[in-house]
Amino acid sequence: MSKIHFDTIALIGIGLIGSSLARVIKREGLAGHIVVSTRSESTLARAQQLGLGDSYTLDSAEAVKSADLVIVSVPVGSSGAIARQIAGSLKPGAIVTDVGSTKGSVIAQMQPELPANVHFIPGHPLAGTEYSGPDAGFAELFANRWCILTPLEGTEPAALSRLTKFWQACGSRLDTMDPVHHDRVLAIVSHLPHLIAYNIVGTASDLEEVTNSEVIKYSASGFRDFTRLAASDPTMWRDVCLHNKEAILEMLARFSEDLASLQRSVRWGDGDALFDLFTRTRAVRRGIIDAGQEVDAPDFGRQQASHPSK
Amino acid sequence: MSKIHFDTIALIGIGLIGSSLARVIKREGLAGHIVVSTRSESTLARAQQLGLGDSYTLDSAEAVKSADLVIVSVPVGSSGAIARQIAGSLKPGAIVTDVGSTKGSVIAQMQPELPANVHFIPGHPLAGTEYSGPDAGFAELFANRWCILTPLEGTEPAALSRLTKFWQACGSRLDTMDPVHHDRVLAIVSHLPHLIAYNIVGTASDLEEVTNSEVIKYSASGFRDFTRLAASDPTMWRDVCLHNKEAILEMLARFSEDLASLQRSVRWGDGDALFDLFTRTRAVRRGIIDAGQEVDAPDFGRQQASHPSK
Numbered sequence: 001m002s003k004i005h006f007d008t009i010a011l012i013g014i015g016l017i018g019s020s021l022a023r024v025i026k027r028e029g030l031a032g033h034i035v036v037s038t039r040s041e042s043t044l045a046r047a048q049q050l051g052l053g054d055s056y057t058l059d060s061a062e063a064v065k066s067a068d069l070v071i072v073s074v075p076v077g078s079s080g081a082i083a084r085q086i087a088g089s090l091k092p093g094a095i096v097t098d099v100g101s102t103k104g105s106v107i108a109q110m111q112p113e114l115p116a117n118v119h120f121i122p123g124h125p126l127a128g129t130e131y132s133g134p135d136a137g138f139a140e141l142f143a144n145r146w147c148i149l150t151p152l153e154g155t156e157p158a159a160l161s162r163l164t165k166f167w168q169a170c171g172s173r174l175d176t177m178d179p180v181h182h183d184r185v186l187a188i189v190s191h192l193p194h195l196i197a198y199n200i201v202g203t204a205s206d207l208e209e210v211t212n213s214e215v216i217k218y219s220a221s222g223f224r225d226f227t228r229l230a231a232s233d234p235t236m237w238r239d240v241c242l243h244n245k246e247a248i249l250e251m252l253a254r255f256s257e258d259l260a261s262l263q264r265s266v267r268w269g270d271g272d273a274l275f276d277l278f279t280r281t282r283a284v285r286r287g288i289i290d291a292g293q294e295v296d297a298p299d300f301g302r303q304q305a306s307h308p309s310k
Numbered sequence: 311m312s313k314i315h316f317d318t319i320a321l322i323g324i325g326l327i328g329s330s331l332a333r334v335i336k337r338e339g340l341a342g343h344i345v346v347s348t349r350s351e352s353t354l355a356r357a358q359q360l361g362l363g364d365s366y367t368l369d370s371a372e373a374v375k376s377a378d379l380v381i382v383s384v385p386v387g388s389s390g391a392i393a394r395q396i397a398g399s400l401k402p403g404a405i406v407t408d409v410g411s412t413k414g415s416v417i418a419q420m421q422p423e424l425p426a427n428v429h430f431i432p433g434h435p436l437a438g439t440e441y442s443g444p445d446a447g448f449a450e451l452f453a454n455r456w457c458i459l460t461p462l463e464g465t466e467p468a469a470l471s472r473l474t475k476f477w478q479a480c481g482s483r484l485d486t487m488d489p490v491h492h493d494r495v496l497a498i499v500s501h502l503p504h505l506i507a508y509n510i511v512g513t514a515s516d517l518e519e520v521t522n523s524e525v526i527k528y529s530a531s532g533f534r535d536f537t538r539l540a541a542s543d544p545t546m547w548r549d550v551c552l553h554n555k556e557a558i559l560e561m562l563a564r565f566s567e568d569l570a571s572l573q574r575s576v577r578w579g580d581g582d583a584l585f586d587l588f589t590r591t592r593a594v595r596r597g598i599i600d601a602g603q604e605v606d607a608p609d610f611g612r613q614q615a616s617h618p619s620k
């Protein structure tokens with residue numbers, strides 16, 4: 001069997017995720033032809049310089065014409081507009097998927113626009129870094145990371161199976177999930193952490209009595225860990241907040257309740273309550289390392305990264 | 311000039327910090343003799359197996375008898391007890407310092423106990439990992455990290471200079487600061503981040519509708535970043551919370567106010583406010599990388615750590 005999974009793959013959006021897909025598709029030989037499309041002229045030119053695709057167009061409708069697989073990798077707030085642009089040009093039988101961090105909203109935006117003769121299978125690879133744009137991608141991004149598909153009622157098993165095998169060939173581990181459950185799970189494992197990180201970095205940089213240069217100088221004592229998530233793409237995260245509002249508000253409320261309780265323990269000097277919480281949370285990291293979702297090295301392996309010869 | 315800075319150094323406490331000091335002192339030849347002392351028999355035995363010192367004792371008073379430099383590396387809540395134990399045995403002219411994350415409380419606990427004929431210079435190396443105990447230390451821990459000394463009124467400049475040079479020889483960059491300002495700076499750059507990390511990990515593991523195994527599986531989408539700080543030593547962090555209460559409560563209040571405002575932006579769909587915050591915070595990370603306090607690699611360099619051959 002050929003390694004080629006699809007004759008033509010159209011990548012709509014060529015940022016961190018799109019360009020990582022382009023690289024792994026090319027490295028693994030998963031497509032006969034890759035069409036790259038984005039609405040920004042300069043980004044498209046950069047993608048071409050990097051040799052990410054086989055053909056390039058600013059016109060998403062043009063891009064999807066002969067594609068057997070269309071992967072929409074844009075901020076979730078733009079999903080509906082993309083669906084409207086490509087709907088009339090899709091090849092019958094094509095698979096259309098996306099990589100958005102919210103699934104309920106993407107489905108609500110895209111499903112009504114797409115024709116009945118294509119297979120729309122929403123998806124979400126749980127992978128990324130704090131960098132964005134076509135230069136930021138790399139072929140190993142999906143290796144050992146989970147990709148969650150949220151197939152709709154009536155999805156053809158053969159199409160689901162093809163898309164599953166494609167993501168596996170990109171290195172991903174696959175799960176399927178109900179879109180509502182996806183949005184609640186992601187609200188706690190991804191959206192809340194990003195919001196909290198953005199918030200604490202904002203709080204620190206607003207302090208009058210501690211200067212920004214002090215915050216920066218002494219950041220290795222804890223603060224810098226949060227700055228990574230808080231350096232993520234602002235457009236992407238604005239859209240996530242606007243498009244998974246209910247689940248995010250629920251998780252924020254729970255977080256704030258717990259924080260009020262922790263604050264009370266600090267105020268009243270309840271050392272036992274503090275010690276109990278601090279002990280309980282330690283076990284969670286061990287679980288993540290054991291599950292292969294984190295490096296088993298102190299300090300995220302920063303020591304190796306800064307002294308690669310070690 | 312010999313590299314030896316002190317004839318005898320007594321390390322009281324041999325956890326992550328104490329054992330890292332032992333290793334760098336030995337590697338750099340900064341002491342003629344290292345005495346290791348800790349109250350736990352099994353920890354002391356382990357330190358001896360690891361060859362961290364030249365002599366070993368469970369008796370801290372015995373340990374300091376001939377020491378020119380005494381470094382107290384214990385949870386800050388134990389500082390007063392250590393000071394009482396060693397006060398009567400200290401060599402006149404010895405320098406006594408500590409490594410605690412809170413300075414006001416350590417000074418209040420130790421200063422009244424110590425005799426007038428020693429130089430008490432409180433200190434705080436801003437370095438650590440999420441691991442603890444004598445096995446967790448390494449000689450490079452202090453390299454390029456800041457160490458803040460908070461000298462008291464009347465500190466002899468020569469003693470301050472000797473301690474400064476010692477820490478520099480360990481790899482640190484040195485600053486001096488008023489203890490009250492130290493405690494406020496650390497509350498924002500270190501104590502608040504740890505509390506927030508502990509809190510979010512607690513919130514996530516308490517959810518009924520999202521299982522712990524889902525939190526672990528999908529943690530690479532953001533959550534796992536927080537689990538590192540939340541895996542830090544519970545005793546150390548309980549003591550920090552109990553001993554820097556006022557500054558921590560102030561920072562928690564500011565954080566919560568900002569979070570309420572962010573939550574309001576999510577609820578009312580204020581995309582501009584979200585975008586503004588998310589853009590502002592991005593610059594802070596760039597500042598930290600430029601200041602040499604963070605690795606300039608995506609994802610903390612985890613990719614290199616998990617694929618060291620790359």
